[in-house]
Amino acid sequence: MNAPILIVGGGIAGLATALAAAPTPVLLLTRAREGSDVASTLAQGGIAAPVGDGDTAQAHAHDTCVAGSQHNNPAAVERLTGDAVAAVEWLQHQGVAFDRDPGGALQLGREGGHDRARIVHAGGDATGAKVMQALVTAARRAPHIHRCAGLDVTGLLLRDGHACGVHALDAYGHAERIHGCAVVLATGGIGGLFARTSNPADADGNGLALALAAGAALRDLEFVQFHPTALAVPGLHSLPLVTEALRGAGARLLDAEGRPLMDGVHPLADLAPRDVVARQVWQACREGGAWLDARGIGTTFPARFPTVFAACMQHDIDPRLQPIPVTPAAHFHMGGIAVDTDGRSSLPGLYAVGEAACNGVHGANRLASNSLLEGVVFGRRLGTLLGALPGTGARHGGCTLVRRGPSLDAIRIAGLRETMMQAMGPVRSGKALQAALRQYQAADGWQGELARTLLAAALRRTQSLGAHFLAD
Ligand SMILES: Cc1cc2nc3c(=O)[nH]c(=O)nc-3n(C[C@H](O)[C@H](O)[C@H](O)COP(=O)(O)OP(=O)(O)OC[C@H]3O[C@@H](n4cnc5c(N)ncnc54)[C@H](O)[C@@H]3O)c2cc1C
Incomplete structure (x- = not known):
């Protein structure tokens, strides 16, 4: 039997990847019940796409790059905006009923940074919940997707420098090793590392910590939108x-x-x-x-x-x-696990998609309503790519386990969140970043190590750009 594709995360990006991989078997692993406690469900504004009369992918791309201070990867932006209309059609095909005006046309909202109305929405300000409802239902019906909720993935299995599986703990602390032909991290953002966030606390950057532990490259970590x-x-x-x-x-x-x-x-x-x-x-x-x-x-x-x-x-x-x-x-992380526009990380066999990934599409600051779109466009692309890979049988021997490391206790996590808020918040200074970095220089716990990596990235950028604002 062929080994399944392992997808860690059941938000919009993980689900889009899983659905697009059909008929190749997928094992979808999530910490929480699907659709609950994920950022995707909380999204209110909607999804940007050039569906209106006279709108174009080029105009949408222009606004995306202006918001991103031209730090964007042009190839990723072209793909995002070029595939946006198809992404909206695909969501409708999955059962999402976007709001329409009395004449039957899609209702389009306008948000900051867009030169015209181009945001489709569902259920008024309940777009994320409506989209997730449809995708979770589609995934439940899809025979190639097997779901495993209540699992915390805490490590990656590597063989000959390739990711070949994960290590996970269930709610009772029982450990298991799960093997797959590819591992996709769709674990969401890092807002949970800050004292005040719009994200669920679960969005704590642990996917980045897993990639870091396995030696995969991260990029643009300093760009956090508040x-x-x-x-x-x-x-x-x-x-x-x-x-x-x-x-x-x-x-x-x-x-x-x-x-x-x-x-x-x-x-x-x-x-x-x-x-x-x-x-x-x-x-x-x-x-x-x-x-x-x-x-x-x-x-x-x-x-x-x-x-x-x-x-x-x-x-x-x-x-x-x-x-x-x-x-x-803390609202959205533009940085993440460095991937190409197909979702490949620097570690063979390891892929990333959605907010956990960074292909450079958002540049130094995200344009409103581009992230649900990112999850669908790049998730579908990655799922199609993985679904077309030749099947391989699961090999269980000869693997090395790299763990993300122990978690900090509740008191120290609270301290770390406050430090991150002060040092890496909307207004930063070299002095505060250095002081925070010194504080976490020898910190144990994966959150301490990740904080150190984020702070070091912010210190390396000595001039303000986009969401990275230095007061000094
Ligand atoms: C309040 C709010 C409003 C927003 N509004 C909009 C909007 O209007 N338009 C827009 O485009 N964007 C919006 N965003 C941003 C957007 O919602 C997110 O960027 C996007 O949903 C991220 O999707 P994702 O699939 O990458 O991650 P998520 O939806 O966060 O899903 C992450 C998944 O990974 C799982 N997971 C994490 N770690 C592990 C682990 N170790 N083991 C197993 N599972 C794990 C989680 O359980 C979850 O299933 C908003 C965000 C917030 C917080």
């Missing part, structure tokens, strides 16, 4: 997002004295680019706090922004009557 307005709830690590669309609808950012925060900072004021707003909110938080005053939206708030309304009310904040406390939060 969302300017997460709901500032004391004591919470994973924070609900307060969507940018509220500012589009007239909400204004205020400082602790109630003064407008963005006046005079940027010609677009509250609608300035995400990183500009994140830096202002970061500074205001250090000086007493930042609030988003959305009272002007009034009684229509619950109907227009049901997700934000529910999150606020859950924390006893009525956004119709009082300003919403906000804070920047």
Whole structure:
């Protein structure tokens, strides 16, 4: 019997890869139940694609590279935007019902950085949940996909310098070795390494730690996007997002004295680019706090922004009557496991896709709504490539196990998250980065080693670029 393709991660990227590999057998390994506690399910805005009249892949590519400060890999951008329309069609074929206007045309939203409306969405602000529902259902129906939930992959098996399997622990701590013809890391982002994040805590960069332990190359690690307005709830690590669309609808950012925060900072004021707003909110938080005053939206708030309304009310904040406390939060990692545009890492047999991977498509900063698209476009491409590989039987002997290493305890993880937030947050300085690096120079635990690698990458880039902003 042929060995299966092993895919670690059941978000949009892992599922797109698995579905496209048919009929080659796939074993899909996930920590959580499929669709639960993954960043893909939380996505609100939608998916960018040049589907509107007069829109083109070239225009979408142009906006992607402007957002990425021209640090993007042009070949990856061409593939992303060139395959975007086909990706939306494929999602519809998998059962995603995108929102349509009364005439039947796809409804298109516009977000910061796009020169026109080009964002398709489903269920209003529930795009991620709707897409994941359809893909999980499609994967359950696909006879070539076998699923194994509740497994934490903690190591990679190597034979003659090739990845040939994984080491995983189940919920009871039982270890097992699983062999495959290829290993795909689709483990998501790194927001969980920061004190405040919009990601699930599970998105902790452990896929990068696995690749690092096995000697695979990582790239662009210094580029972390911060969302300017997460709901500032004391004591919470994973924070609900307060969507940018509220500012589009007239909400204004205020400082602790109630003064407008963005006046005079940027010609677009509250609608300035995400990183500009994140830096202002970061500074205001250090000086007493930042609030988003959305009272002007009034009684229509619950109907227009049901997700934000529910999150606020859950924390006893009525956004119709009082300003919403906000804070920047780690949102998206542009860097990751270095791959080519087919998803191949520098280690033969090891592939990566989605937010865990970096083929350079986002450059130094991601354009809004390009990451779900990335998962589908590059996932489908990688799945097709792996599905066409000649089958090999599973060989169980002669493997070496490389583990990502022990985890830090809860207290030290909390300390590390705070250090990362201060040193690698929206505003950085060489001094703070050096101090943090010294602190983690000899740190044990895989999170310590990964933090060290991220900090060293940030220190190597001595000039501001995109999301990497140096105050000194
Ligand atoms: C609140 C929020 C809103 C967003 N809105 C948008 C948007 O509107 N449009 C857009 O394009 N992007 C958006 N993004 C970004 C986008 O959602 C993510 O970049 C994308 O979903 C990442 O998909 P993924 O498949 O790479 O990873 P994920 O969806 O995070 O999936 C990772 C998977 O890996 C598994 N995993 C991790 N480690 C292990 C391990 N060791 N063993 C086993 N399994 C493991 C997890 O359990 C999970 O199944 C948003 C992100 C957030 C957090």
